[in-house]
Amino acid sequence: MSTQSNADLVVIGSGIHGCSAALHAAMRGLSVIVIEKDTAGRHASGVNAGGVRRLGRLLPEVPISDRSMKIWDKINDLVDDDCGFQKAPQIKVAETEDEMEAHRERVRVLNDMGFHHETILSQADLRDYLPAVSDHCVGGLASLEDGFALPYQTTFAFQRKAIGLGVRFYENTRAQKVQRDGKNWRVVTDHGTFSGTYLLNCAGAWAGNVAQQIGEYAPVEAIAPMMIVTARMPRFCNAVVGATGRPLSFKQMENGTVVIGGGLRGIAKPETNGSQMLFGKLKQTANTAISIFPIMKTATIVRSWSGIEGRMPDDMPVIGRSSTEENVFHAFGFSAHGFQMGPGVGELMAELIATGETNAPIESFHISRFTTKH
Structure with missing residues (x-):
């Protein structure tokens, strides 16, 4: 035609x-x-x-991300669909004191720019939001009014x-x-x-x-971010979680399944419209999740996937x-x-x-x- x-x-x-x-x-x-x-x-x-996150944005992106968040907050009014959008704290877990200091400096910079959506979590605060988090985690950085949606x-x-x-x-x-x-x-x-x-x-x-x-x-550059989803688990996480010093994107869905990503990539093949999984890297992602949340040792992976994205x-x-x-x-x-x-x-x-x-x-x-x- x-x-x-x-x-x-x-x-x-x-x-x-x-x-x-x-x-x-x-x-x-x-x-x-x-x-x-x-x-x-x-x-x-x-x-x-x-992830519907303002947390951790590159500084030039912050104003646009903030503008976009105002639309997300009324997404149903715009598109007549809730898009599966749910408010949930976005938390970047710190595993060392150096990482905590970097978070404190970032909050100072953002505040100087006029943005106040990111906040420091002490170790006790972190436990309040993430009771299942590993004992070695010392605190975190959070944007408490962010969330996630269904792409x-x-x-x-x-x-x-x-x-x-x-x-x-x-x-x-x-x-x-x-x-x-x-x-x-x-x-x-x-x-x-x-x-x-x-x-x-x-x-x-x-x-x-x-x-x-x-x-x-x-x-x-064509890249292929990889994702994992587990079988249903007892409820233990009500936030979207990342790690400060290593790649991780982690959240538990309403049905109990856990969705894990975090920047580790497969092989993108844009010329054939496909991508290839690299299971050794997926294992690394799974091990990071276990390190932050020991309960993940009992998780069963049921599916993994990747797709093609453009990176500058x-x-x-x-x-x-x-x-x-x-x-x-x-x-x-x-x-x-x-x-x-x-x-x-x-x-x-x-x-x-x-x-x-x-x-x-x-x-x-x-x-x-x-x-x-x-």
């Missing part, structure tokens, strides 16, 4: 950021087309841990709401060539040609190719205008921590595209930080 269609905005990629941007653009009155080579949420947005449910909710506002999604449609057509942008795909006044690159691990076609250097060399996303072409914008490379920021990034991108400006501090995320070094 061959298709030719026009809109004000063409978005490439229907992860959480693409779907959120499409929805917010439609809310501002723009006509929107979203092109997706697979299906919505097929990669990073559907396979992540679902697939969330991405589909944004897509469904966008469709209800007239956004047209073309799934299983691969963008092959991006080219200027007068004042418009044309995207040639394997199922026809689409054009729009504005183009937004939300192509995740594949976004570097889109950027390259308009003369921009974006060193996106500095672990910060690319957000903002193109440095080479007018009316082209980017939002990609969220480096395995973009889920929480999806609603806020979509909102600010729609604001930027529709009005030409945004009050969000996004200068640190501009793609030119790579172009100038290349």
Whole structure:
């Protein structure tokens, strides 16, 4: 089937950021087309841990993460779906006094920036929130009003709401060539040609190719974060837990299962759309979980998975205008921590595209930080 269609905005990629941007653009009155080579949420947005966290954000991300949290707090009003969002303390466990001192310094820096959502937990505080935590843990850093959500449910909710506002999604449609057509942008795909006044690159691990076609250097690395889920266990954890000095993302779901991730990666194969598990690294993740929560010695792993995500060399996303072409914008490379920021990034991108400006501090995320070094 061959298709030719026009809109004000063409978005490439229907992860959480693409779907959120499409929805917010439609809310501002723009006509929107979203092109997706697979299906919505097929990669990073559907396979992540679902953490809705401000805790531990890179400092330039904090204002955007905070903005996004205000949307999460009223997510049902926006997308007519609760997205499985639950408030839960996000806690980063410290295992040494040096780690505690680093946490204290971070809180001082955040407070100086005007943000007060992160707080120090003493060893006694930590035990209050995490009674099952190992005796060797000395305290922690917490953001008590964060939480978690269900990634697939969330991405589909944004897509469904966008469709209800007239956004047209073309799934299983691969963008092959991006080219200027007068004042418009044309995207040639394997199922026809689409054009729009504005183009937004939300192509995740594949976004570097889109950027390259308009003369921009974006060193996106395809990575494959791995996840584990256990059989149901007695309730022992009501927070989302990380470790300060080693990779861990840990939470117990309502049904008693435990979901564990933490940055250890399999092998991403973007050219074939797949990824490969590395079970030796999964064992390392499991051992970290046991070290922090000894009760995990009795856990039974029932499933593990990975997906493809785009990572930038500095672990910060690319957000903002193109440095080479007018009316082209980017939002990609969220480096395995973009889920929480999806609603806020979509909102600010729609604001930027529709009005030409945004009050969000996004200068640190501009793609030119790579172009100038290349």
